[in-house]
Every structure is written in C-alpha cells, then in structure tokens.
Amino acid sequence: xxxxxxxxxxxxxxxxxxxxxxxxxxxxxxxxxxxxxxxxxxxxxxxxxxxxxxxxxxxxxxxxxxxxxxxxxxxxxxxxxxxxxxxxxxxxxxxxxxxxxxxxxxxxxxxxxxxxxxxxxxxxxxxxxxxxxxxxxxxxxxxxxxxxxxxxxxxxxxxxxxxxxxxxxxxxxxxxxxxxxxxxxxxxxxxxxxxxxxxxxxxxxxxxxxxxxxxxxxxxxxxxxxxxxxxxxxxxxxxxxxxxxxxxxxxxxxxxxxxxxxxxxxxxxxxxxxxxxxxxxxxxxxxxxxxxxxxxxxxxxxxxxxxxxxxxxxxxxxxxxxxxxxxxxxxxxxxxxxxxxxxxxxxxxxxxxxxxxxxxxxxxxxxxxxxxxxxxxxxxxxxxxxxxxxxxxxxxxxxxxxxxxxxxxxxxxxxx
Amino acid sequence: xxxxxxxxxxxxxxxxxxxxxxxxxxxxxxxxxxxxxxxxxxxxxxxxxxxxxxxxxxxxxxxxxxxxxxxxxxxxxxxxxxxxxxxxxxxxxxxxxxxxxxxxxxxxxxxxxxxxxxxxxxxxxxxxxxxxxxxxxxxxxxxxxxxxxxxxxxxxxxxxxxxxxxxxxxxxxxxxxxxxxxxxxxxxxxxxxxxxxxxxxxxxxxxxxxxxxxxxxxxxxxxxxxxxxxxxxxxxxxxxxxxxxxxxxxxxxxxxxxxxxxxxxxxxxxxxxxxxxxxxxxxxxxxxxxxxxxxxxxxxxxxxxxxxxxxxxxxxxxxxxxxxxxxxxxxxxxxxxxxxxxxxxxxxxxxxxxxxxxxxxxxxxxxxxxxxxxxxxxxxxxxxxxxxxxxxxxxxxxxxxxxxxxxxxxxxxxxx
Numbered sequence: 001x002x003x004x005x006x007x008x009x010x011x012x013x014x015x016x017x018x019x020x021x022x023x024x025x026x027x028x029x030x031x032x033x034x035x036x037x038x039x040x041x042x043x044x045x046x047x048x049x050x051x052x053x054x055x056x057x058x059x060x061x062x063x064x065x066x067x068x069x070x071x072x073x074x075x076x077x078x079x080x081x082x083x084x085x086x087x088x089x090x091x092x093x094x095x096x097x098x099x100x101x102x103x104x105x106x107x108x109x110x111x112x113x114x115x116x117x118x119x120x121x122x123x124x125x126x127x128x129x130x131x132x133x134x135x136x137x138x139x140x141x142x143x144x145x146x147x148x149x150x151x152x153x154x155x156x157x158x159x160x161x162x163x164x165x166x167x168x169x170x171x172x173x174x175x176x177x178x179x180x181x182x183x184x185x186x187x188x189x190x191x192x193x194x195x196x197x198x199x200x201x202x203x204x205x206x207x208x209x210x211x212x213x214x215x216x217x218x219x220x221x222x223x224x225x226x227x228x229x230x231x232x233x234x235x236x237x238x239x240x241x242x243x244x245x246x247x248x249x250x251x252x253x254x255x256x257x258x259x260x261x262x263x264x265x266x267x268x269x270x271x272x273x274x275x276x277x278x279x280x281x282x283x284x285x286x287x288x289x290x291x292x293x294x295x296x297x298x299x300x301x302x303x304x305x306x307x308x309x310x311x312x313x314x315x316x317x318x319x320x321x322x323x324x325x326x327x328x329x330x331x332x333x334x335x336x337x338x339x340x341x342x343x344x345x346x347x348x349x350x351x352x353x354x355x356x357x358x359x360x361x362x363x364x365x366x367x368x369x370x371x372x373x374x375x376x377x378x379x380x381x382x383x384x385x386x387x388x389x390x391x392x393x394x395x396x397x398x399x400x401x402x403x404x405x406x407x408x409x410x411x412x413x414x415x416x
Numbered sequence: 417x418x419x420x421x422x423x424x425x426x427x428x429x430x431x432x433x434x435x436x437x438x439x440x441x442x443x444x445x446x447x448x449x450x451x452x453x454x455x456x457x458x459x460x461x462x463x464x465x466x467x468x469x470x471x472x473x474x475x476x477x478x479x480x481x482x483x484x485x486x487x488x489x490x491x492x493x494x495x496x497x498x499x500x501x502x503x504x505x506x507x508x509x510x511x512x513x514x515x516x517x518x519x520x521x522x523x524x525x526x527x528x529x530x531x532x533x534x535x536x537x538x539x540x541x542x543x544x545x546x547x548x549x550x551x552x553x554x555x556x557x558x559x560x561x562x563x564x565x566x567x568x569x570x571x572x573x574x575x576x577x578x579x580x581x582x583x584x585x586x587x588x589x590x591x592x593x594x595x596x597x598x599x600x601x602x603x604x605x606x607x608x609x610x611x612x613x614x615x616x617x618x619x620x621x622x623x624x625x626x627x628x629x630x631x632x633x634x635x636x637x638x639x640x641x642x643x644x645x646x647x648x649x650x651x652x653x654x655x656x657x658x659x660x661x662x663x664x665x666x667x668x669x670x671x672x673x674x675x676x677x678x679x680x681x682x683x684x685x686x687x688x689x690x691x692x693x694x695x696x697x698x699x700x701x702x703x704x705x706x707x708x709x710x711x712x713x714x715x716x717x718x719x720x721x722x723x724x725x726x727x728x729x730x731x732x733x734x735x736x737x738x739x740x741x742x743x744x745x746x747x748x749x750x751x752x753x754x755x756x757x758x759x760x761x762x763x764x765x766x767x768x769x770x771x772x773x774x775x776x777x778x779x780x781x782x783x784x785x786x787x788x789x790x791x792x793x794x795x796x797x798x799x800x801x802x803x804x805x806x807x808x809x810x811x812x813x814x815x816x817x818x819x820x821x822x823x824x825x826x827x828x829x830x831x832x
C-alpha cells in the first residue's frame with residue numbers, strides 16, 4: 001500500500017522554507033499501514049500540480065496534498081486536481097454559508113475572494129476545518145484515494161486526525177508499522193551501529209535507522225505487521241538491544257535527557273543548581289524546558305568572567321591562578337559553589353573553551369570539564385569536543401546531563 | 417531557465433529526516449539564474465528514481481540529484497540515470513586508482529563494494545569529491561544538464577561550489593536573482609505585511625516573501641536580472657521600506673538580534689549582566705552564541721526560586737511579598753541586582769510565567785516583565801505572550817534583546 005505526499009506552495013521552493021507537514025503525515029500514514037515512497041514539492045503552478053498528480057495517480061494508492069487551498073489566485077490545488085480528474089468545480093451552498101458565518105462571528109466582512117473556498121470538486125467529501133477558512137476534500141478515483149489538506153500545520157493536523165486518519169485506517173485494513181525506539185548517550189553513531197548491527201541484521205523483517213540527533217543517538221526499529229500479526233522480530237531484537245546497551249539507553253519512550261534527569265531528581269527528592277561558564281545558560285535552559293522543573297531546579301550562576309567565578313560562585317582565586325579557569329579543579333569548585341549559593345542537594349559545574357578564539361596547544365578549543373557534587377563527593381569528567389562553537393556548547397550541556405544521570409543512577413560506583 | 421532538485425534516500429521518507437540539501441542548492445541555483453520549480457524526494461528504488469528523472473527531463477533545463485552515490489546495493493542513482501539516458505556504466509580506471517589511494521592513505525583495505533563508486537556513465541564528466549569516496553557526475557542530454565551529487569551535506573557543498581556552480585554560471589549567462597533582506601522586531605507578521613505590501617506591490621518585477629522566523633519577521637525582496645541589468649525596482653523598494661520601518665529594522669545583512677546588540681555594546685564600551693527567572697539561561701545562551709561575546713557579557717544569575725532572587729540578586733523581600741515574583745517591580749529589581757552582582761554597566765532582568773502551570777486570572781500564563789537598568793535609570797516592559805512554554809520563553813528572550821537594543825540606540829527617549 002503506497003502513499004505519496006505533494007506539498008504545494010511557491011514559498012516551499014525558496015531557500016528559506018522547508019516542508020515539515022510531510023514528516024507528520026509520514027508518521028501517521030505509516031501507522032495506518034501505508035509506506036510513503038515519494039514526496040514532491042511544487043510551486044503555485046496549475047500545470048506543475050496537474051503533472052505531478054497525473055504521475056502520482058498511476059503509481060500510488062493514496063495521495064496527500066498539503067497547501068494551495070486558500071482564497072487567492074495563487075491557490076490552485078482545487079482547480080488543478082479537478083482538471084486532472086475531469087470533474088467540475090461547484091459552489092457548495094452549505095459550505096458558503098458556513099464560511100459567511102465564520103466571518104460574521106469574527107465581526108469582519110467576508111472578502112468576495114473567500115467565496116472560492118466554497119468550491120468543491122464534484123463527488124468529493126468535504127473535510128471540515130475547525131481552525132481556518134480552507135475546507136479540505138477527500139476524493140476517490142479509479143481505486144486511488146486523494147486528500148486535499150490545508151497548508152498551515154495546525155489546520156492540517158486537526159483535519160487529518162479527525163477526518164483523514166479514520167478513513168486511512170479503514171483502507172489499511174489493520175496493517176501497521178510497529179516500532180521500538182531507544183535513545184543512547186555517551187557513544188558515537190558508529191559505536192552504536194557496530195554493537196547493534198549484528199542484532200538487527202539477524203531479523204530480516206526489521207527496518208532499522210540509527211540517527212545522530214542533538215544530544216543522543218537514536219535507534220529506531222520498524223516492522224510491518226498485517227492485521228493481528230504479532231511484532232515477534234521487533235520484540236526479540238528490542239530485548240537483545242536492551243540487554244546489550246543497558247544503562248547507555250536513557251529512554252525507550254522518546255523522552256529527552258532532561259526529562260529523564262528531572263524524573264530521577266524528583267523521585268529521589270533532590271534539588272539541583274548549576275554554575276555555567278562556556279555554556280552560559282544552555283544547560284539550565286534545557287533543564288527548565290521540562291514543565292514543573294521548578295520542583296527540583298533552584299537556579300544557577302552564569303560566571304563568564306573570572307571575577308564572577310570568584311564573587312558569585314566562591315571559586316578560590318588560587319585555583320584560577322594555579323590551574324586556570326578551564327580545569328578539573330575549577331569545574332569541581334563550580335559544582336561546590338553552585339550547591340552552596342543556591343542551597344541545593346546537588347551542584348553541577350561546566351567550564352570550557354567554546355572557541356573560535358581562546359584555545360592553546362595545552363588547552364585546545366573544545367576542551368570542557370564538568371563537575372558534580374552532592375556534598376559528600378565531588379567528581380569531574382574531561383572531554384575534548386570537536387566542531388564549532390554551537391556544537392561544542394550543545395554537546396557540553398549533553399555531557400553534563402549525561403554525567404548527572406549516571407551520578408543519580410549509581411552515585412557510589414562512579415570513578416572520580 | 418528552470419531547475420529541479422531530486423533527493424534520493426529512503427531515510428528521507430521517514431518521519432525523522434528532512435531534506436536540507438535542497439535549501440542550499442536552491443539559494444545557489446537562484447544566484448546562477450535558475451528558478452527551482454519542483455523538488456522530489458524519492459527512496460532507494462531504481463524504478464522510482466528513473467520515473468522521476470523521466471518526467472524531469474521533459475520539463476526542466478537543469479536537474480540536480482543528491483544522494484544514492486554510495487558503494488552499497490541501496491545506492492542506485494547512477495544505474496537509474498544510466499538506464500533513462502540509455503547509456504552504459506563503465507569502470508573508470510583513473511577513478512578506481514584514486515579510490516584505492518584514498519584507502520591506502522587511511523591505512524585500511526578497500527572493500528570490494530567500493531569499486532562500484534568508480535563506475536561512470538558514458539560521456540559524463542567526473543566531479544571530484546575531496547571530502548568523501550563518492551565521486552559526482554555531470555551530464556548533458558538533449559539540451560538538459562544533470563548533476564549527480566553525494567548526499568552528505570559537506571561533500572555536496574564542496575563539490576557544488578568548486579565544480580557545479582562555475583558550470584551553472586556559464587549556462588545562466590549572467591542572469592541572477594538579486595535580493596535585499598530586512599529583519600524586524602516588535603511587530604507581527606501581518607503588521608509588517610500591511611505596512612510593506614503597498615510598497616512592494618507597486619513594483620511588478622519584485623517577488624516578496626514575509627516570513628515569521630524565531631525572534632523576528634523577515635522581509636525578502638527578489639528581482640530577476642538579466643546580464644548587466646541594474647536592480648532598479650529592488651533598490652527603489654528597499655529605500656522606501658527602510659524609510660517606512662526605520663528603527664524597527666535591526667539588520668539588512670542577515671545578522672541575528674544578539675549580534676546587533678553585541679555590536680552596540682562593544683561600540684559603546686559597555687558591559688552586560690542578566691538575571692533570568694522564567695527563561696532560565698535562554699537569554700544568556702543567545703547572547704553568548706556570538707563569538708567574542710565575553711568582551712561585553714560578564715555573566716548572570718538564574719533565580720528560578722524566590723530565595724535565589726533575594727540571596728543572589730538582592731531583590732527586596734518586600735517587593736516579592738507586595739507585588740509578587742512576576743511584576744514590574746521585580747523585573748526592575750532583577751535588572752538592578754544583575755548589574756550590582758556582576759559589576760556591569762547594564763543589567764537586564766526577566767521574570768514571567770512560562771506555564772503550563774502557575775497562571776491565574778490576574779497573572780496569566782505568558783505574562784512576562786522585562787527590566788533594564790544602567791544605573792541612571794531603570795525601565796520595564798510588560799508583555800502577554802501566546803503559545804506554549806517553549807514559545808513563551810523564546811519570545812521573552814527576544815523581547816529582552818529587543819528592549820536592550822532600543823535602550824542602547826536611544827537611551828534617553830524611551831518611556832518607562
């Protein structure tokens with residue numbers, strides 16, 4: 001069962017915009033049993049839209065359009081599709097009345113161009129749009145099914161979930177793409193692949209992707225199932241991967257590292273404070289992305305200058321003079337200092353050289369030290385992170401979250 | 417002169433990956449005088465690749481492929497293109513020797529599958545790949561030009577710049593897409609459009625896009641120019657937009673707001689410190705994204721808890737009790753406190769309710785106060801920001817940067 005997605009809009013053919021609706025549509029189509037084998041992005045050109053649909057209808061069971069349903073002359077999806085199918089565009093009186101009512105409710109006059117949005121292709125089902133003025137359409141032609149969906153992502157999603165997904169599930173006849181996901185820290189993409197490949201390759205029905213995301217390596221296993229079929233290969237492979245990677249896996253439910261760390265802090269009734277130098281807020285920003293993080297995150301100190309390290313975080317001047325601002329000793333002092341300044345159970349400190357300037361032979365750009373202290377003990381890790389300023393800061397924050405996670409999981413077995 | 421881009425790779429048809437090479441290719445194709453009118457994403461299927469190329473060759477002057485040039489059985493671009501053109505795949509002895517040498521230099525044996533990468537379509541020019549093993553190809557067929565480029569973005573970019581762009585410029589015969597950009601803060605997309613539309617609509621040769629990016633509204637004006645033609649409409653419209661929007665434009669050279677603020681701080685020899693509550697590091701993180709920001713950014717305090725606001729930032733307990741943690745008085749006290757704690761010229765404070773919890777009828781989720789102080793004066797702004805937790809924090813940081821910019825531009829005319 002093959003699906004194809006066609007995104008319409010000249011703005012999607014500029015260097016500034018990328019089509020993201022298709023990622024959502026792909027995920028849901030897969031869940032309904034359809035494999036997406038082609039995506040096309042086409043401008044506001046009736047000729048191009050018609051040509052792409054003409055090719056699609058010969059090769060795909062289901063075709064999803066997004067965009068081009070607005071009221072202006074640039075919105076050509078309806079007319080192009082009608083031409084290819086050889087059907088008429090008719091004004092739907094009920095739809096026109098609903099559009100008029102929408103404008104009355106908003107207390108603004110309806111521009112006459114909006115009347116175009118009440119045009120419906122012969123024999124199409126109208127898909128209601130609770131969030132906007134552009135109605136969608138659902139069409140059946142020679143065993144193929146075609147949906148016309150609006151471009152704005154919230155409108156497309158709401159219409160798809162309520163009116164397209166149920167139709168697709170019926171067409172998919174219980175077929176679906178089952179999946180298992182794992183997220184891993186502390187390993188590179190190729191390290192993960194070299195460990196996991198012997199496992200997934202021994203299950204011929206699995207499709208596997210290993211992807212390097214910001215802050216983790218993701219492993220996605222997929223298996224197509226017919227109606228009622230058990231995901232036996234998927235379960236067997238997942239069990240073996242779990243056993244092999246163990247603690248390196250921080251989630252099997254697509255949680256972020258900061259969500260996992262937050263849960264560990266909350267469960268153990270502990271609070272956290274940070275002292276950030278090179279990351280300058282990036283770590284705290286990630287921790288507090290999680291709703292409710294104020295339960296365990298108290299705050300922190302951004303000590304970009306040496307004075308701030310001394311004044312606000314109590315780093316002894318001797319340490320800065322003897323070991324430098326980027327050193328294991330400073331990282332540990334920052335962890336202790338954050339804990340003391342905010343009266344938290346745990347303190348986390350980061351110091352490093354994010355570049356592009358400031359590096360030396362002894363202390364290169366990318367050198368980062370992270371310290372963590374719970375009052376009883378203080379430990380640190382040292383990393384040299386490749387890449388540019390953004391990448392170094394991003395990965396330094398991930399290393400800090402990763403160290404904190406291991407500290408919270410097994411505080412008494414970590415090496416100093 | 418029409419161009420079309422075809423991205424090959426089954427991973428680009430999952431919910432996890434989006435094609436980004438085409439954004440780079442579009443920008444450069446435009447600069448060489450080609451308009452991109454279609455983009456297709458196709459999996460590792462010889463049939464689908466061939467079908468898409470068959471359609472493309474009938475409608476586009478230039479066709480850019482990315483991906484599918486690797487050494488494995490999944491890499492099918494070469495063979496599919498050869499089939500459509502009715503040409504043979506031949507092993508290029510020089511290329512094979514170069515591939516062998518690459519592996520010798522890396523001191524690893526060359527897997528026999530890599531020999532496939534020395535296969536060249538008859539009558540094609542080979543495009544060298546200094547960053548990887550996959551060579552590219554350049555083909556001419558019935559007045560159309562086809563480039564086969566590798567999928568990894570650094571390899572694609574390097575090969576394109578050195579070997580494809582010069583060929584395209586020659587084909588484009590001096591035609592190019594000239595552009596002007598403006599970035600605006602403090603206005604919504606529709607406010608900007610309503611002001612700017614009467615200007616750009618009076619120049620029929622202009623193409624205009626208004627886009628809402630994270631933290632600003634972008635205005636992009638484009639004009640196609642033939643060889644030697646002056647961008648007269650572009651210049652006239654740009655002058656009028658500049659005069660109309662004035663200070664609301666923070667850059668005409670695609671700088672970020674934090675770069676602009678950083679330049680204003682450096683030029684005036686002033687230093688900055690922040691006190692962040694709801695944004696918890698997001699503001700400082702953005703400010704320090706700019707290389708060299710340690711010249712003017714001293715650090716800050718993340719005072720998520722009330723205790724931290726009092727202890728670290730000197731916010732008087734009476735203010736918190738009388739006006740609450742989210743109030744104009746607290747924002748101003750945070751600005752003063754940041755300045756005092758870090759000994760900076762200017763202090764910037766943010767407090768607000770990022771949600772999803774913590775809102776009330778009087779102080780709803782999205783309410784944000786921002787204060788700024790230079791010792792002489794302290795001012796604040798109040799905003800109610802719609803959206804979810806991420807959006808509220810993101811836009812609060814933008815409002816803070818925007819307020820700081822106005823403060824640095826004209827400190828003596830700002831209302832309190």
